[in-house]
Amino acid sequence: MARIAVITHEFDRFQSRRGLLWRRDSPYMLFDLLEELKRRGHSVQVLSGTSAKPAADIAVLHVDATVTSPDYVEYARAFRFCLNLGAADISKRRISGAVVGKDDGWKGQVIVKSSLNHRGTPEQQLNRRARRAGKAMPFPGVESFDQYQIHASLADVPAELFGREDLIVEKFIPEPEPDGFAARFWLFCGERERCTRHVSPQSLVKGDDTIRREAVPVPDELRALRRKLGFDYGKFDFVMHEGRAVLLDANKTPGRARNLSSFIAAGNANLADGFEGLIRQHA
Template sequence: MSRIVVITHEHDRFLGKRNLLLRRGSPYLLFDVLEDLKRRGHSVRIQQGPAKTQDADIAVLHVDATVTPADHVDYARRFPICLNIGASDISKRRISGALLSEGDAWQGPVIVKSNLNNLGIPETLLNRRSKRAGRPPPFPHLPTLRPYQVYGSLGEVPDGVFENGDLVVEKFIPEREPDGFAARFWVFCGERERCTRYVSPNSLVKASETIRREPVPVPDEMRQRRRELGFDYGKFDFVMHEGRAILLDANKTPGRPQNLVKMFAAGAAELADGFEGLIRRAR
């Protein structure tokens, strides 16, 4: 059995509030995986921020921010094994396969996004909690939060967007269906995985707002991107466009949509198998 430590940010709330039955919840999928690992006899400790000691057999770097602070990465490197230490930067400029430049010849619709993951909301929450604790903000130069904007063409993108380092412009390429739009979500831990195609009435497809879903295979291009980006555990959002798999988003701290908690928890045992496989392989 292994001693597992999960490294989070000092002000992250990996463990949510207790419910009426005094049970712990969490907004993160990893919580369900860890609960299964504890039932198998592994011990789990949540380390909020770097510490002076590192007493564990394996660590998971689970900082919910686009770019993991350097001191957290340095601390993670002290452990004999640390999952996702290579995935410390998930900014759109690093991970997206649909990026556009101002002079590109793309003729289709485009979408303007924040370079930060999830609009920079995780960093905003960490700054807010830090302020409440009387501490300086860990991310002091955050841009103003902006919702994603879709435009009919590159020519419709407002002036100044391409010069704004906080924004990126991507091809807008959801998979079109007669009744909506589709995207694919690949969740993995080690060699265990599930990949699902979700169809939504909304052009910005979210797993929590779908009308149907179906299992689909993982393309070789996505497996290669996972190796390049250094992910042991996480979730990739991608689409198939003109026969190619295009990565749109990579998440090292995937969440549990509230209306899909039971479904996500049901797959935790499979991901826990993958976690144990990573331990055996590292040894």
């Protein structure tokens, strides 16, 4: 049985207590995966910050921020093996395959997004908690970008947005369907995975408005991109456009889809098998 360490940000809340029975809860998918691993006999320790002396067989770098600061990366290197050590930067400017520039020849619709994961909400939460603790904000200068903006063409995007490093402009390329639009979501841990195609009546496909879904294969070019980006565990959002996979978002700290809890829970054992495979591989 392995000793598993979860490295979180000093001001993150990986788990909490709730309800009359003070049950543990978490907004993260990893929490459920770890609960399954504990049922199998493994031990789990959540390490907040970088002060604890490394003492584990395997670690997970689970800092909920778009760019993991160097001090956390160096701390993670002290463990024998750490998942997602190579995935310290998941900014859309780095990972998106749909980014376009002001003078590109793209003629279709475009969408303006924050380059930060989840529109920078995790960074803002960490900043608020740091302020309440009387400490320096870990991500000063982060601005909110509350809503995606869809434009008919590149010419319709305000020129000043192209100069902002915190924003990106992407081709807007959801997969058209007779009853809506589709996007694909690939969850993985080690060699285990599940990949589904979700159809929604909305052009911005989210889990909570899915009207149907189906299992689909993972394109080989996406597997190659996962290796390049350094992901051992996480979630990729992508579409198929003109016969190729286009990665739109990569998340190293995916959340729990509560509205799809039974669907997600059914795959926890499979992902836990993948985690145990990594344990054996690096024993």
